[in-house]
Amino acid sequence: MFKQAPLPFIGQKRMFLKHFERLLEDIPNDGEGWTIIDAFGGSGLLSHVAKHLKPEATVIYNDFDGYAERLAHIDDINRLRQAIYPLLANCAKSKKVPNDIKTQIIDVIKGFDGYINEHILCSWLCFSGQQVKTLDELFKEDFWNCIRKSDYPSADGYLDGIEVVSESFHTLLPKYQTDPKALFVLDPPYLCTQQASYKQENYFDLIDFLRLVHLTRPPYVFFSSSKSEFVRFIEAMIEDKWDNWQAFENYERVIVKTSSSYSGKYEDNMVFKF
DSSP states (O other): OOSSOSSOOTTOOGGGHHHHHHHHTTSOTTOTTOEEEETTOTTSHHHHHHHHHOTTSEEEEEOTTOHHHHHTTHHHHHHHHHHHGGGGTTSOTTSBOOHHHHHHHHHHHHHOOSOOOHHHHHHHHSOTTOOOSSHHHHHHSOOBOOOOSSOOOOOTTTTTTOEEEOOOHHHHGGGGTTOTTEEEEEOOOOTTSOOTTSSSTTOSOHHHHHHHHHHOOSSEEEEEETTSOHHHHHHHHHHHTOTTGGGTTTOEEEEEEEEETTTEEEEEEEEEEO
């Protein structure tokens, strides 16, 4: 079982895996008769773990960000890494890249004859945690030597047996709304935070957040962060008895303390109710 996504993805939830695995123990046997809907699939890591631990369950990975396409081009991604890596040989790790070297790297990228992904390149060439939406935006940034030293391993088997779809959560989730054996795995972009790593800019706003909250019902696991106000919001829901407050009454919560170079220390949350 993969313990992290095969290719870089911000917010892949690997720090929550042991807690997620423990939660899946509430699904009996090997998951026969159950459906696990990873509605904001991201890197697919939670879908992969769910299928590995509950092989008889139907696992639906909503790949709204095109991550499966990246996995299909690991050979090209490794080939591009091999072309860029020697140019950084004399640049200190995690340090700013001189402009002449940056120009050479851009020329290599522009001349590359295979698959190119700006988010992968950003993980190699931008300051930790930074995000871009396009190659043009990447080229305007300062470059930093964050490139990995070795090729990415094969992703063979990562999505085996998983149903990959790509649709809005508010058309996907209602299909399973009344199924008591459908687990909603909800890891949306955090409200009021940078969403540049996602394929569709601003695809999760306040209206989408409210739609999702009203679609949520047990059993579910909902990921959030102290960067957003999700926990405060559901506490207000319960206290003031807003619509669908019962779905969150007596919820359980796991907190993982983390940090980033931009925001300092914060908390990631896993809120769940079975």
